[in-house]
Amino acid sequence: MPELRTMYWETGMQARSEAGLFTVFAELPRLVWTAVRTSWRADRLRTSVVAAATLGGGAMAAFGLLATQRVLVELFAGGPTTEKVLAATPALAVLAGATALRAGMGIATGYAQNGLTPRVSREVERGLFEMSTAVRLEAFDADAFADDMERASRGTESTVDLVESSMNLLAGLAGLLAVAVAVVVIHPLLLLALLVATLPKAWASLRAGHLRYRTYTAGSVRRRRLWLLHRLMAERDSAPELRSYGLRRFLLDQYDRVMEVETDIELALARRVTTTTTVGAVIGGIATAVVYLLLGLLLVDGQIPLAAAATCVVAVQAAQRSLAVTTFQVDRVYTEGQHFGDYAGFMTRAADYLPDPAPGAAGTDPGPLRELAVREVSLRYPDRGVPAVDRVTLTITAGQTVAFVGENGSGKTTLAAMIATLRAPTEGVICWNGRPLPEWDLDRLRARIAVVTQEYHKWPFTAATNIAVGDVESEARQDRIEAAAARAVAHDMIQELPDGYETLLDRTFARGQDLSGGQWQRITAARGFLRDAELLVMDEPSSALDPRAEDALFQAIRDRQGRATTILITHRLANVRHADRIFVLHDGALVEAGSHAELVAAGGRYAELFALQAAGYHGAHDEDAPAPRQR
Numbered sequence: 001m002p003e004l005r006t007m008y009w010e011t012g013m014q015a016r017s018e019a020g021l022f023t024v025f026a027e028l029p030r031l032v033w034t035a036v037r038t039s040w041r042a043d044r045l046r047t048s049v050v051a052a053a054t055l056g057g058g059a060m061a062a063f064g065l066l067a068t069q070r071v072l073v074e075l076f077a078g079g080p081t082t083e084k085v086l087a088a089t090p091a092l093a094v095l096a097g098a099t100a101l102r103a104g105m106g107i108a109t110g111y112a113q114n115g116l117t118p119r120v121s122r123e124v125e126r127g128l129f130e131m132s133t134a135v136r137l138e139a140f141d142a143d144a145f146a147d148d149m150e151r152a153s154r155g156t157e158s159t160v161d162l163v164e165s166s167m168n169l170l171a172g173l174a175g176l177l178a179v180a181v182a183v184v185v186i187h188p189l190l191l192l193a194l195l196v197a198t199l200p201k202a203w204a205s206l207r208a209g210h211l212r213y214r215t216y217t218a219g220s221v222r223r224r225r226l227w228l229l230h231r232l233m234a235e236r237d238s239a240p241e242l243r244s245y246g247l248r249r250f251l252l253d254q255y256d257r258v259m260e261v262e263t264d265i266e267l268a269l270a271r272r273v274t275t276t277t278t279v280g281a282v283i284g285g286i287a288t289a290v291v292y293l294l295l296g297l298l299l300v301d302g303q304i305p306l307a308a309a310a311t312c313v314v315a316v317q318a319a320q321r322s323l324a325v326t327t328f329q330v331d332r333v334y335t336e337g338q339h340f341g342d343y344a345g346f347m348t349r350a351a352d353y354l355p356d357p358a359p360g361a362a363g364t365d366p367g368p369l370r371e372l373a374v375r376e377v378s379l380r381y382p383d384r385g386v387p388a389v390d391r392v393t394l395t396i397t398a399g400q401t402v403a404f405v406g407e408n409g410s411g412k413t414t415l416a417a418m419i420a421t422l423r424a425p426t427e428g429v430i431c432w433n434g435r436p437l438p439e440w441d442l443d444r445l446r447a448r449i450a451v452v453t454q455e456y457h458k459w460p461f462t463a464a465t466n467i468a469v470g471d472v473e474s475e476a477r478q479d480r481i482e483a484a485a486a487r488a489v490a491h492d493m494i495q496e497l498p499d500g501y502e503t504l505l506d507r508t509f510a511r512g513q514d515l516s517g518g519q520w521q522r523i524t525a526a527r528g529f530l531r532d533a534e535l536l537v538m539d540e541p542s543s544a545l546d547p548r549a550e551d552a553l554f555q556a557i558r559d560r561q562g563r564a565t566t567i568l569i570t571h572r573l574a575n576v577r578h579a580d581r582i583f584v585l586h587d588g589a590l591v592e593a594g595s596h597a598e599l600v601a602a603g604g605r606y607a608e609l610f611a612l613q614a615a616g617y618h619g620a621h622d623e624d625a626p627a628p629r630q631r
């Protein structure tokens, strides 16, 4: 199998596996700062609560340790036990207070974080959707754009994790700092002991994380294959061919082969991670023993009091707990930070694709269509040597039905998309009532145009809503929906569905239904008719329709003639005979224009295509068709 592209969710893992510890730590401040800023934008109050409670929690940890030492000093002093306990009581009260406050701060942090998470998620996700629905269609032609957007969506999920892990990291660091401050206050030498006792374990856990990421990324090609095999064997699209071509054994064998390698690698990883953590634990254990020995020596030598030594033992344990949290969060902040970087990068790159209206266009109403003029218009798709539309000039006046015809790939859809404002010409200009399209308010212009595209979308909604999406600005009245459906020969078909107009047209829902290609095409035609737009573009609206439905649909299109403007794209040339003007495209250029009669008389390309199609019917009639019945 050829190699699949890197998947969008692998970025963070890959970056972490390639980064050394120095790089990870060097990037942490920037990432944490980004997280704090994002969280601040989403919710200032909760961010402040989390920050204050985190710092407060750290301070309480330090107070707690100092109070512990005070308690121990009193308890280890000479004299009767009752007196010693009484003397230790104030320090005990401080210790209890500090512990309670610290727990309270932890609860406050958790509560504020719970409220913060959905707000952060909404802030970034909405930003992404605002961008992805606003960019020009050209963006989707760029090779990397779809991939980039998928990565960015993963980035939106990561933002919440980044914020959460950054807060936890700060809390862990605050805990560590508190312990460090407390032991320095008790005896500066204890700080050294603390470092010796905690660093080996921290190193081992970071190293084990690094190993896990490295193994993960080393196996990413295999995992992508598994992902593909999973789709091929479990999804509906491939199910019929899998059975008819007997691909089951072939795919299962591939799966077994990939899985065998994967299992061996997982086992090898488990061995290496266990070795690393064991080494870390052994070195950590030895270091802790050395520290305790050092404490004993200092104690015997009279360098530190017994209470300080005992506090140090408590401090070492507290520091080890905080460090375990911190090292875990370091990895999380770094990997999630990479995904967030994808999101931020996408938002910057996508901004280049936002529509670029002329100054003052906003709010300018183009008014009812009188004339649509296409002047020397060309469009070249990225990475394509030849233009899809090549210097086309034509004029359409209000009320006309015009047809774009030509062979596959001749540029009909592209030209119609430019007229419908979905694509911008790379050269030339299209004018609505004498002014270039970008000089009118885009939303107002689009409200006057309805487009039934060749690649229509099956919205995962009910049949009624699938038609109503054709005019979301107006009230979705059932009588209007049914009238539009009737014009598109969809009404009877919809009524026969299990829940009529309320039938869900998506099989992923309970009671959801799917339709045949022709039935879907009727629904999308109804969508186009709903608004009764001044300009209706219909791109191959009947390719899957049966002859009766096709005839009725074209009758409905003819009913618009003289009242509203229609651009029709179809290969069934019998249906364009009634068009006021037919524009023939070839290799992107406009090569003929005129009425059906004029073009047939001219004997050019249109006449040739028409004759070819007509010959098919004549042949059938002459050779195979039964003779008409004699009455």
Ligand SMILES: Nc1ncnc2c1ncn2[C@@H]1O[C@H](COP(=O)(O)OP(=O)(O)OP(=O)(O)O)[C@@H](O)[C@H]1O
Binding pocket: 141, 381, 382, 384, 388, 406, 407, 408, 409, 410, 411, 412, 413, 414, 415, 454
């Ligand atoms: N998104 C795209 N990116 C790159 N090239 C494209 C894209 N869409 C269309 N093309 C190319 O532009 C040319 C014109 O395509 P277009 O879809 O406009 O033709 P058409 O006349 O509508 O064809 P058909 O009759 O098959 O629907 C073709 O060569 C096609 O391969």
